[in-house]
Amino acid sequence: MVVEASSLGRAIKGVQYRHHRALDAGLTAVGTTLAQWDALRAIGEHPGSSAHTLASLTFQSDQAFGTLANRLAAQGLIERTSGHGRRIEHALTPAGLRVLEAGRMVYQSVLEASLAPLSEAERMTLLALLERIGGPAVR
Structure with a gap:
């Protein structure tokens, strides 16, 4: 049998x-969206990062991430400060940290429900195969 790409x-x-x-x-129930939560996750894991770095980590364009960051700042979930040169650095506020943690449970x-049918060995194989075709997973 041949499996088509x-x-x-x-x-x-x-x-x-x-x-x-x-x-x-699930994230709507905790007051956020997937795009917003993913941005909070990236900022929480990489505090002080530039918008460009965070855009890459969240699979967005620089412009899209900038727009999203402006909305998060307006909601009081992140702080944006001037860094070196034109760089804007990002950090979570206490409210942003609360939303991040609530979203992390969701x-x-x-993901646990989705991957429940797979054994630990199958999960390891799946990760290895996906990393082979897509590059290392960001952990």
């Missing part, structure tokens, strides 16, 4: 779509 691509996209729908629903729950 398009079949694999659609299967990967299907899993991603289901994750996004479940995460959007995130873990969704």
Whole structure:
């Protein structure tokens, strides 16, 4: 049997779509969106990072991340300060940290439910295969 690349691509996209729908629903309950929570996650894991770095970590363009960061700052979830040169650095506020932690519980729950059918060995194999075609996972 030959597995078509398009079949694999659609299967990967299907899993991603289901994750996004479940995460959007769960994160709405804690007062955020998937894009906002992912930005908070990146800022929390990389405090003081530039918008460009954070855009890369969240798979967004610099412009899209800048717009999102402005909304997060307006909501009091992050602080943006001047860094070296034109660099703008980002940090979570206490309110941002609370939203991040609430969202982290949703995130873990969704992913654990999705991956529950896989054994630990299968999870390790899946990670290795995805890293082989997509590069190392950011941990």
